[in-house]
Amino acid sequence: MYFRIIRNDISKSKLITLTTMIFVAAAAMLVSLAAVLVVHLSGAIDTLMTQAKTPHFMQMHSGAIDNERLAAFAEQSSNVDEFQVLEFLNVDSTQIVMDGNSLANSVQDNGFSTQSSKFDYLLDLDGKVINVADGELYVPISYMKDGIAKLGDQTTVFGKKLTVAGFLRDSQMNSLLASSKRFLVSENDFAEIKDFGSTEYLIEFRLKDLSELGAFETAYTSAGLEANGPTITYPLFKMLNAISDGLMIAVILLISVLVVAIAFMCIRFTLLAKIEDDYREIGVLKAIGLRVSDIKKIYIAKYAAIAAAGCTLGFAFSFVFRGMLLENIRLYMGESGNASFALFLGLIGVLLVFLAIIANVSIVLKRFRKISPTEAIRFGISQEKSAGAKRFCLNRNRLFNTNIFLGIKDVLARKRLYATMLVVLVISTFIIIVPQNLYNTISSKSFITYMGIGSSDMRVDIQQTDNISGKAAEIAKAMESDGSISQYAVLTTKTFKAKTEKGLEESLKIELGDHSIFPLGYSAGRAPAAENEIALSVLNADELGKRVGDVITLVIEEEEKNLTVSGIYSDITNGGKTAKAAFTDNSLDMMWSVIYAELSDKSLVDGKASEYADRFDYAKISGIDEYITQTFGSTISSVGKASYAAIAVALIIMVLVTLLFMKMLVTKDRYSIAMMKALGFTNSDIMVQYVTRSVFVLLVGIVLGTLLANTIGEVLTGAVISSFGASSFKFVVNPLSAYLLYPLMMAGSVLIATIIGTLGAGQIKIPENIKE
Numbered sequence: 001m002y003f004r005i006i007r008n009d010i011s012k013s014k015l016i017t018l019t020t021m022i023f024v025a026a027a028a029m030l031v032s033l034a035a036v037l038v039v040h041l042s043g044a045i046d047t048l049m050t051q052a053k054t055p056h057f058m059q060m061h062s063g064a065i066d067n068e069r070l071a072a073f074a075e076q077s078s079n080v081d082e083f084q085v086l087e088f089l090n091v092d093s094t095q096i097v098m099d100g101n102s103l104a105n106s107v108q109d110n111g112f113s114t115q116s117s118k119f120d121y122l123l124d125l126d127g128k129v130i131n132v133a134d135g136e137l138y139v140p141i142s143y144m145k146d147g148i149a150k151l152g153d154q155t156t157v158f159g160k161k162l163t164v165a166g167f168l169r170d171s172q173m174n175s176l177l178a179s180s181k182r183f184l185v186s187e188n189d190f191a192e193i194k195d196f197g198s199t200e201y202l203i204e205f206r207l208k209d210l211s212e213l214g215a216f217e218t219a220y221t222s223a224g225l226e227a228n229g230p231t232i233t234y235p236l237f238k239m240l241n242a243i244s245d246g247l248m249i250a251v252i253l254l255i256s257v258l259v260v261a262i263a264f265m266c267i268r269f270t271l272l273a274k275i276e277d278d279y280r281e282i283g284v285l286k287a288i289g290l291r292v293s294d295i296k297k298i299y300i301a302k303y304a305a306i307a308a309a310g311c312t313l314g315f316a317f318s319f320v321f322r323g324m325l326l327e328n329i330r331l332y333m334g335e336s337g338n339a340s341f342a343l344f345l346g347l348i349g350v351l352l353v354f355l356a357i358i359a360n361v362s363i364v365l366k367r368f369r370k371i372s373p374t375e376a377i378r379f380g381i382s383q384e385k386s387a388g389a390k391r392f393c394l395n396r397n398r399l400f401n402t403n404i405f406l407g408i409k410d411v412l413a414r415k416r417l418y419a420t421m422l423v424v425l426v427i428s429t430f431i432i433i434v435p436q437n438l439y440n441t442i443s444s445k446s447f448i449t450y451m452g453i454g455s456s457d458m459r460v461d462i463q464q465t466d467n468i469s470g471k472a473a474e475i476a477k478a479m480e481s482d483g484s485i486s487q488y489a490v491l492t493t494k495t496f497k498a499k500t501e502k503g504l505e506e507s508l509k510i511e512l513g514d515h516s517i518f519p520l521g522y523s524a525g526r527a528p529a530a531e532n533e534i535a536l537s538v539l540n541a542d543e544l545g546k547r548v549g550d551v552i553t554l555v556i557e558e559e560e561k562n563l564t565v566s567g568i569y570s571d572i573t574n575g576g577k578t579a580k581a582a583f584t585d586n587s588l589d590m591m592w593s594v595i596y597a598e599l600s601d602k603s604l605v606d607g608k609a610s611e612y613a614d615r616f617d618y619a620k621i622s623g624i625d626e627y628i629t630q631t632f633g634s635t636i637s638s639v640g641k642a643s644y645a646a647i648a649v650a651l652i653i654m655v656l657v658t659l660l661f662m663k664m665l666v667t668k669d670r671y672s673i674a675m676m677k678a679l680g681f682t683n684s685d686i687m688v689q690y691v692t693r694s695v696f697v698l699l700v701g702i703v704l705g706t707l708l709a710n711t712i713g714e715v716l717t718g719a720v721i722s723s724f725g726a727s728s729f730k731f732v733v734n735p736l737s738a739y740l741l742y743p744l745m746m747a748g749s750v751l752i753a754t755i756i757g758t759l760g761a762g763q764i765k766i767p768e769n770i771k772e
Contacts, residue, residue, distance in 0.1 A: 010302075016270050017306060019660045023263040024310025025317065026649070028353045030256030032318040032346035037249045037325060039345050043336030044329050045241045051127050051334075052171035053119035054237055055204035056213060059220065060088075060229030062200050062464060063589065070203060073223055079216055082206040084118045088182065089190065090464040091157065091197035092617065096183075098139075098164070099153040104613065107622045107630045109180040109464070111197065112157070114190050120204055122184050123169045127334045130184060136165035138184035141174065141332060142634075143167075158196040160189065172232070174332050175240040177631060198464040200229065210234060218500075221507040227495050228591055231507060231577075245329050247442075248638035250720050251435045252325075255646050258427050260353060262653055264360050265427075266660065267303065269420040271364050273664040274299070287373040296365045300358065307357040315350045328638065403685050407692025417665075422697050422704075424657045425750075429705025431650040432742050434713035435643035437731040443636045444732040446521075448628060450721070452537060452571030452578055454489075454518025456596035457605050459627050460612065461620040463592035468492070472593040475616055479597055484604055488597040489517040492590050499553040499560070501545060508554070509591070510534070510579040518596045520580075521730075524548045525567030531583040534563040537571040540579060556585065647742070654746060655753045658694060662757025665690070666764075673764050686761050694754040695747070702743050 010017045048054075067085055074083035089112040093103040096110055103110055114132075115122060121129045122138065130138055143149040144167045153164040162185065173180050185193075203226060207216060213233055221227065275282065285295055329336075336342060411418050441447055446455055453459075460475055462468050472490050479488045491513035498508040515527040515535070525548035528535050536546055546552055546565050554561045563581065571578050599605055605623040613621040622630075629636075666673070673686060714731050 019656050020270055021306050021310040023266045024307050025314035027260040027263040028311040028314025028350045029317045030259050031349040031353055032315055034253040034256045035349040036342045036346040039338050039342035040336040041245050043338035044333035047337045048333040049171045052121045054171040055120050056207045056234040057205045058232050059203040061226040062228050065201050065226050079207050079212050080205055081208045082118055084204050086202040088113050088200045088202055089197040090200055095158050097156045098149050107627050112185050113182045114187050124166055132184050132186050134186045134188050137162035138166050138168040140181045141167045158193050160193050177240050218504050222505045227507050244635040244638055248642045251642040258431050262424050262427055265420050265424055268364050283373045292368045303361045307354050311350045311354045403688040404692045407689040408696050411693050411696050418697050421661045422701050425701025426705040428650040428654050429702050430709050431646050433709035435646040438717050439639050439643040440734050441732040449521040450570045456518045457599045458597040460595040465618050468590045468593050485597050486600045489514055490595050492593045497555040510581050515580050520569045522567040522569045528566045528582045532563055533566040534581045535567040537578045539576040541568045651749050654749045658750050658753035659757045662754050666760045670764050673761050690758040691754050694750050698750050
């Protein structure tokens with residue numbers, strides 16, 4: 001019986017059934033994809049780091065090293081499971097020539113390593129530990145993706161010829177946010193080129209108990225061991241590997257939640273419209289004694305069938321897009337060890353969507369109890385109350401055309417009816433604006449302030465060389481006499497020891513110099529200006545338990561120096577644990593120096609960067625836009641794809657919902673339309689009224705959606721970004737697209753759908769609909 005009822009009902013409302021099924025399928029597909037992507041990403045990262053045996057604690061160090069003292073420390077530490085020191089040969093990128101092209105324009109610190117014998121293995125694309133032969137070169141996978149290197153390419157390094165034998169996955173330095181990249185060569189080839197570069201040491205530990213990582217880090221610092229370089233821990237390696245695809249998945253997850261909400265709204269509206277159509281029949285069924293639970297079963301059976309078909313379709317379609325979305329994860333990290341679990345979780349997600357739809361239908365059907373059999377049989381429709389527009393009278397209208405006035409009045413009179421369409425339009429606007437604003441923000445020049453870098457035009461890095469201060473002064477002198485450079489700032493980074501609340505010492509990397517020239521965006525406070533002030537990154541402030549106004553104690557040459565925290569800023573570089581101060585210090589060696597410059601003519605940036613790169617070959621020089629692209633390009637690309645997909649999804653939703661809503665509205669209003677025709681209104685008049693209703697609701701939806709996107713959307717996005725060390729997140733909005741282009745696209749979509757959806761109004765016959 002149920003099958004026959006469902007079949008007959010679907011045949012009478014093919015468009016409504018198809019539209020509802022599409023929404024359910026879209027919701028099921030997105031939920032399934034989000035679940036699968038989350039499991040695959042976390043699983044692939046875990047698999048990569050397990051296969052590579054990633055170190056739990058790594059200290060990069062430049063300069064002299066005492067291996068015996070390090071080995072003694074590892075031996076005495078009860079939590080150390082394995083210890084090793086690897087050599088990383090930093091070379092001038094201009095000396096790496098691949099297939100005739102050098103890596104001179106690369107902002108990465110490119111260097112060479114040999115395969116480790118204990119842990120921190122470099123893996124091939126099958127996840128196997130690479131055994132490299134003499135004359136072979138294995139290249140970081142990012143260079144393969146960018147098309148810079150191909151299998152079999154002839155590469156020259158300081159005259160030494162090598163052949164690209166494959167590409168490697170590096171669990172430490174895969175991410176573009178990791179500023180260094182390791183090329184793998186054999187022991188013999190490494191020995192041949194070793195004298196041409198500067199050696200940096202990777203001091204690595206694997207611990208027995210990872211939960212004691214913080215205590216181990218403190219113990220390492222307190223022991224006064226080698227620390228002239230960044231300190232990176234296992235959780236940071238995980239975060240660096242996850243950030244690019246993680247942001248894309250976050251966007252998909254947001255869209256999937258909103259599409260599920262829209263699917264619920266769509267089902268609720270279609271169900272209410274169906275109840276409206278069947279109002280008299282429901283009254284008859286109640287009058288003859290049929291129980292409400294039996295009547296509900298008929299409707300639940302139909303929507304269960306639609307939900308089952310939609311969920312099945314959505315789950316099937318998730319396989320179509322899954323490969324494309326997993327491509328980047330598989331390339332950089334390999335296959336997940338949780339593939340079967342991902343499939344199971346995706347299926348669970350689809351099942352939850354199905355159950356939620358049935359629960360939603362069941363809740364809506366509770367209104368059957370309120371239907372009076374007498375009223376339903378007598379009138380055939382529910383008796384709507386039109387409170388809310390009583391003062392909005394036609395005879396007082398002086399502003400609008402009669403049809404426009406009647407359209408607006410109908411929306412105000414039946415607010416509950418139009419609420420569904422309004423909510424869908426608000427959510428669709430949200431889906432368009434939030435991902436696009438996120439994309440605009442991370443691709444904007446100002447985003448570097450979240451990387452702990454002030455907004456400038458050109459960046460000069462001096463590291464892995466001798467006499468860093470002298471070379472920085474040489475470049476600064478050239479900039480001083482360069483008329484095209486309007487201002488510059490020289491900043492140097494040194495490692496200091498800071499005392500914690502418990503009296504222990506921790507390593508603190510502090511960037512010294514004038515931070516007022518190229519200021520950061522501070523989430524609290526301001527840049528350090530006086531000698532006794534310091535600014536901390538968000539992660540450092542949280543770890544040290546410091547806020548603006550608190551005092552932090554540094555130990556310099558056995559003497560304590562108290563500094564007041566003047567500000568807290570965002571930073572996602574060097575593990576997000578950095579600090580900035582304005583005092584001068586001559587007691588410690590520099591780790592590196594960075595010079596920022598601003599040009600009076602922005603069009604000269606590329607040429608000026610090339611000029612300085614040729615003139616000062618010991619420095620790494622790039623335009624800031626190129627620096628952002630090479631450092632954050634993969635993430636920008638992933639979020640960009642997701643944002644444009646979101647626009648397409650939102651516009652399709654708008655068209656389908658508006659089309660569905662208008663067709664149902666025309667059916668519901670057939671008596672009113674017939675009456676208006678009898679009073680002399682033409683088909684075009686009625687069309688204008690319906691278009692006015694759509695446009696009025698759309699305008700309200702765009703305003704509310706934009707407000708929510710720029711408030712709640714910014715908070716939600718900021719929460720995700722803050723997990724990577726960036727706080728005080730603010731959207732960078734493109735006014736032309738956000739406030740003109742996208743509203744026009746939405747208006748066009750809604751207008752076209754309204755015109756198509758209301759074509760049926762012209763076919764309504766007066767005698768057939770007002771005979772009662």
